[in-house]
Amino acid sequence: MTMTESAEPTTRMNMIQAINSALDVMMDRDPDVVVMGEDVGYFGGVFRATAGLQAKFGKTRVFDTPITEIGIMGVAIGMGAYGLRPVPEIQFADYIYPALDQLVSEAARLRYRSAGEFTAPITIRSPYGGGIFGGQTHSQSPEGIFTHVSGMKTVIPSTPYDAKGLLIAAIEDNDPVLFLEPKRIYNGPFDGHWDRPAQNWSKHPAGEVPTGHYRVELGKAAIVRPGEALTILAYGTMVHVCRAVVEESGVDAEIIDLRTLVPLDIQTIEASVKKTGRCMIVHEATRTSGFGAELSALVQERCFYHLEAPIERVTGFDTPYPHSLEWAYFPGPVRIGQALKKIMKDA
């Protein structure tokens, strides 16, 4: 947790409430901030992230949209060109693909192609990830598709505190930001043991969230567990799963929560791997061309002479997200634990 500007008082929040609070705070501070998306208005969103905002800020600042993701994205860009600061929601990250052209060819390149005359200061919020029996159309982790696009930022929080601070920083950012929300941990951290009782955020230190304005800067990772034996790079839900595995294994791992994938906090990663000599990368997304491949290449380029074992990637499998076998797909404690043993074999 890196607090760059603190605000009192604080209160307990789950991740949904923290996101809602970030939107509330930003809409209060900046009349240019508008929230749009399917079911976000009166209903307050299918995950309730925008609950109460329309009643407070009115229908021209918080409004439902037609069901057309490319329309939502294009309209958000146009509103941004006018001077507003739109925060569109794509109801599930699995539904972002129709918007791809507006995101990739337009939002991400508008600044570049107009030499800064026009920008797209939009923050696209979207729940992502599995572990909720959502099947292949409510479970995907598409971040690697977007980190591949030049001109847009990708942010993924892992706690309520970070979610609020990062979302505020994203909204205040003048470039397009994809803000992916790990929906498995909306209501509580998840240790990867799906057959154990669900946790909530009430006992987690990062469930204590300032009610006012604060920023968690984009591009800054967090060392959530310092250690000497190896470096684990993770984000979103997997931060918590890794943490639980590490605690159970007794291995003195340093766990880095990337928080922002682009721009990446390479200094923190590099310093850690040079210290530990080992690096394991964990994400839920499919493996091939996943963000782990980029991380692996970067670590190899910068830390090759410090590495004492091959870099390990622990990921979802290269299949669509299954329904009934989702826990066989999910990179849970067993997969991470086996990789941990492998990378520590000669230590």
Place this chain on the structure above:
Amino acid sequence: MAEPDGADARLRPNMPQLSLHVPEPRFRPGDPVDFAEVDIPAAGAARRPDTADAPGGFTELAYTLVRVLDDAGNAVGPWDPKLSPDRLRAILRHMVLLRAFDERMFRAQRQGKTSFYMKALGEEAVAVAAAHALDYEDMCFPSYRQQGLLIARDWSLVDMMNQIYSNTADRLQGKQLPIMYSAKAAGFFSISGNLTTQYPQAVGWAMASAARGDTRIAAVWCGEGSTAEGDFHSACTFAAVYRAPVIMNIVNNQWAISSFSGFAGAESTTFAARGVGYGIAALRVDGNDALAVYAATEWAAERARTNAGPTLIEHFTYRAEGHSTSDDPGQYRSAGEPTAWPLGDPVARLKQHLIAIGEWDQERHAAQDRELAEQVKAAQKEAEKNGILGHGLHQPLDSLFDGVFEEMPWHLREQQAQMMAEEEASGRPWARK
């Protein structure tokens, strides 16, 4: 922070100030409901053009309602399909069976036996009557609420339930969300969770059928909310350009999760009117009138079969339940809406008609209700022998990798081996074989 270029009205004080229109439904939770403003033309009033007529000659049919059953249960006007009593009873039976199936599976989800379900309550006529009007060989591209097509094609209830439970007998191997059926043998395309993707696909199927000189046509369904998706408009363009033998159905059930039809454009025009702009024959139909749905589908099928081109049909109906088991409609609309809906209940209306013509009675109806409820219950019992979601009776673990490609590449084989090794180490419940 960038300053809006024209945000301040004082910049041009002599000009009228703009305002943004954001649609708002007429009733919210707690509001009394009165649908008097919904324009309901009389049954029998709409004319029935010849199926060979050019679409430009009957555009008014996109702005009215084709209705056959009047308030007394009589079938009236030129759209009366004049069905035999046996056919009428079969349509009624399938609608009642669909309702019983939905009821039982909705409850199964509430009991924790599966993760998800979607009912078609109040919309039964839309899929069931259409299936009766189509040939069995015609290809259907459903959205997620046309399970009535499978029911009307006498597809196995147990097979559908196996899919809902993701159990060992699920032909889709637990890979899909419950109710996202696929039944090629019944001319039922694999359902996608992504909206309206099936629309251009149906047009493509129909174009292929025409290109090959086949005799089969295609039919496709989406909700009114989904007509906003680009796929819908691409589909209309292709269908019009190539005069594809396809029936494009828009199920206007008034609600897309919490968004009323105004967010798809209903405040300004009808959904059938979308067809007019593309030069596609367009009908707007009372979707709670099984005979009107049948007649419109039969008419559209005749057009398609005679190379007269595609037809867009808006089925004006009402979603009497929530969108799915994941939402509570009481949060966003008035609880009074379903019962106040001015076009009534499709099951009750067809039942009334059959009774009016002396081909049905209350006792037979009640007996059929009991019989079909029993049939569903028996099917459920049978399906549950194959397991319910999450109770360790799933398909073989390594099936996770089947079907990604026709032949498994090295990297998937490697990952499959990795998963089986994890399985050895884990003692997960589904390891029990």
